[in-house]
Amino acid sequence: MEWKLKNMRPGFGEALVELGKKYQQVVALNADLSSSTTTHLFGKEFPERFFNCGVAEQNMMGMSAGLASTGKIVFASTFAMFATGRVYDQIRQSIAYPKLNVKIVATHAGITVGGDGASHQMHEDLALMRVLPHMTVIAPADYWETKKAVLKVAESPGPCYIRIGRTDCPLIYDESYEFNIGRADLLKDGEDVTIIAVGLMVSKALEAAEILSKEGISARVVNLSTIKPIDKRMIIGCAKRTGAIVTAEEHNMIVGMGSAVAEVLADFAPVPQRRVGIPDVFGESGESEELMRAYGLTAENIVENAKIAISMKR
Amino acid sequence: MDETIPELKSSAREARGWVLRMIHEAGSGHPGGSLSLVEVLVTLYSSVMRHDPDNPLWPDRDRLVLSKGHGCPILYTILAMNGYFDKDELLTLRKLGSRLQGHPSMNKTPGIDMSTGSLGQGLSAAIGMAIGARLDRRDYRTYCILGDGEIQEGQVWEAAMAASHYKVDNLCAVLDRNKLQIDGHTETIMSVDPVAPKFQAFGWNTIEVNGHDFKELLRAFKDAASVKGRPSIIIANTVKGKGVSFMEGSVKFHGKAPSDEELEQALKEVGGGEQ
Ligand SMILES: Cc1ncc(C[n+]2csc(CCOP(=O)(O)OP(=O)(O)O)c2C)c(N)n1
Ligand SMILES: [Mg+2]
Numbered sequence: 001m002e003w004k005l006k007n008m009r010p011g012f013g014e015a016l017v018e019l020g021k022k023y024q025q026v027v028a029l030n031a032d033l034s035s036s037t038t039t040h041l042f043g044k045e046f047p048e049r050f051f052n053c054g055v056a057e058q059n060m061m062g063m064s065a066g067l068a069s070t071g072k073i074v075f076a077s078t079f080a081m082f083a084t085g086r087v088y089d090q091i092r093q094s095i096a097y098p099k100l101n102v103k104i105v106a107t108h109a110g111i112t113v114g115g116d117g118a119s120h121q122m123h124e125d126l127a128l129m130r131v132l133p134h135m136t137v138i139a140p141a142d143y144w145e146t147k148k149a150v151l152k153v154a155e156s157p158g159p160c161y162i163r164i165g166r167t168d169c170p171l172i173y174d175e176s177y178e179f180n181i182g183r184a185d186l187l188k189d190g191e192d193v194t195i196i197a198v199g200l201m202v203s204k205a206l207e208a209a210e211i212l213s214k215e216g217i218s219a220r221v222v223n224l225s226t227i228k229p230i231d232k233r234m235i236i237g238c239a240k241r242t243g244a245i246v247t248a249e250e251h252n253m254i255v256g257m258g259s260a261v262a263e264v265l266a267d268f269a270p271v272p273q274r275r276v277g278i279p280d281v282f283g284e285s286g287e288s289e290e291l292m293r294a295y296g297l298t299a300e301n302i303v304e305n306a307k308i309a310i311s312m313k314r
Numbered sequence: 315m316d317e318t319i320p321e322l323k324s325s326a327r328e329a330r331g332w333v334l335r336m337i338h339e340a341g342s343g344h345p346g347g348s349l350s351l352v353e354v355l356v357t358l359y360s361s362v363m364r365h366d367p368d369n370p371l372w373p374d375r376d377r378l379v380l381s382k383g384h385g386c387p388i389l390y391t392i393l394a395m396n397g398y399f400d401k402d403e404l405l406t407l408r409k410l411g412s413r414l415q416g417h418p419s420m421n422k423t424p425g426i427d428m429s430t431g432s433l434g435q436g437l438s439a440a441i442g443m444a445i446g447a448r449l450d451r452r453d454y455r456t457y458c459i460l461g462d463g464e465i466q467e468g469q470v471w472e473a474a475m476a477a478s479h480y481k482v483d484n485l486c487a488v489l490d491r492n493k494l495q496i497d498g499h500t501e502t503i504m505s506v507d508p509v510a511p512k513f514q515a516f517g518w519n520t521i522e523v524n525g526h527d528f529k530e531l532l533r534a535f536k537d538a539a540s541v542k543g544r545p546s547i548i549i550a551n552t553v554k555g556k557g558v559s560f561m562e563g564s565v566k567f568h569g570k571a572p573s574d575e576e577l578e579q580a581l582k583e584v585g586g587g588e589q
Binding site for chain 1: 417433500
């Protein structure tokens with residue numbers, strides 16, 4: 001498939017500036033990565049509401065909690081590695097438990113970080129964030145969904161985690177797209193199998209569906225951008241209609257989006273499911289596309305797993 | 315061991331050339347904070363540390379933790395120049411399957427004593443190594459290289475407290491005081507000054523030097539080794555991007571590879587392009 005590419009990160013930075021204009025209470029915090037996260041855009045526009053905390057993420061999360069307790073709408077941002085694992089306890093104790101209005105927007109998630117290697121390739125963040133009570137967890141699929149999600153979460157008080165990547169990625173949506181927290185988006189209908197994807201894997205899922213259709217297999221494609229609260233009705237509906245599920249995510253196969261889907265299926269509509277994701281290993285340095293191939297994050301691997309899932313139907 | 319000053323200077327020139335070429339070849343990486351560390355690491359591996367490139371896991375070797383892991387291009391270069399692996403391998407930096415990862419990995423690269431990359435964690439590991447030496451009655455020393463933006467991390471100060479509490483005088487830290495982090499000057503982003511009194515208040519012996527002056531560095535490492543009962547830190551005043559006019563003091567080259575033209579110009583300036 002031919003894709004138009006656009007980086008997701010400016011979707012965040014631009015939405016943040018819009019929010020800053022709209023709401024006096026919006027503040028932004030960063031930890032020495034303001035250009036990479038695009039929060040420098042907000043910093044330029046509203047220097048008095050922008051706080052660069054330096055290379056000190058734990059303190060940034062604590063300051064965010066305090067600011068939120070005074071009625072601010074707080075956006076805290078850094079790379080996914082340092083926005084979750086590094087600060088897990090600060091998020092748990094000072095943000096999630098007291099249910100404070102802190103939006104953590106993490107960039108550079110996943111293997112497509114590329115050359116920086118394993119120390120910077122975060123494959124556990126969805127797992128870490130979705131086990132926290134009170135936390136909303138969102139992984140947008142492209143620039144437009146990032147922008148719309150950032151605008152939307154500002155209207156909904158409480159802790160929230162938004163995960164975006166480093167690289168340019170295929171445009172799935174356009175300006176008319178309407179994002180709703182907790183609502184999955186059915187991108188393509190189909191009968192034989194459902195591919196549920198998040199982030200960069202949404203484009204791979206659409207490519208997989210195209211390959212499958214050439215082989216006479218009709219695949220549904222769903223973008224499950226809100227991982228928590230999860231869209232049970234959509235997942236159950238897909239299970240009942242197509243009888244087989246494949247999940248695809250740029251994340252460890254353990255406890256990520258695929259596991260969240262498996263939990264819903266186990267409870268309400270058990271059907272065969274196959275998971276595509278990072279197979280519980282640390283990453284390594286390399287080019288993004290090359291790494292996606294090396295770790296099975298491809299349309300071809302989704303196709304293969306779709307066929308296996310279909311063959312497992314009773 | 316114990317190279318003369320002209321020999322050290324020549325090694326530094328060669329090292330700068332490799333750093334620039336390997337980052338250019340990789341297309342990404344961190345030239346600024348690698349070039350500021352050239353003299354520190356040349357001094358350590360040529361004239362200070364006890365180590366054996368043929369036996370990288372020698373239990374009695376001195377250890378080095380590059381806590382500011384993004385500076386690894388210069389560490390890989392020094393390891394290669396010392397014979398840990400072929401210099402040609404330097405050009406595989408950051409490529410799929412390479413032993414030279416974008417940030418140090420102790421299980422992949424001979425000569426790397428600790429995996430790093432997430433800032434603020436190396437000094438704690440170095441204290442563990444220093445205490446390990448004491449438990450095993452070995453006399454090796456442990457070195458730890460910190461960035462000046464990196465010391466904004468709280469864990470660095472937890473470690474600073476522990477190092478003097480446990481009196482690890484077999485530990486010597488080096489602070490690459492190049493005054494810059496990613497978003498700008500350390501003193502405008504999150505001020506760290508005054509650095510020496512902070513470490514002194516935590517019980518450390520501090521030594522301040524010009525981090526590009528071999529004589530001062532040699533003397534500082536010697537002095538640090540002679541101080542008993544407390545850890546030492548050498549505050550190395552350096553220039554980020556040292557040796558390349560358009561990289562010196564510039565945040566632009568914190569994490570950006572030089573273009574073809576920039577590489578050509580940079581190699582001319584450092585005089586290290588001839589190997
Ligand atoms: C915990 C953590 N937070 C953020 C980063 C991203 N990062 C890489 S280098 C850097 C700036 C470091 O500045 P400094 O320590 O002064 O390094 P130098 O100037 O020597 O390159 C940052 C924020 C990181 N690697 N680890
Ligand atoms: Mg610095």
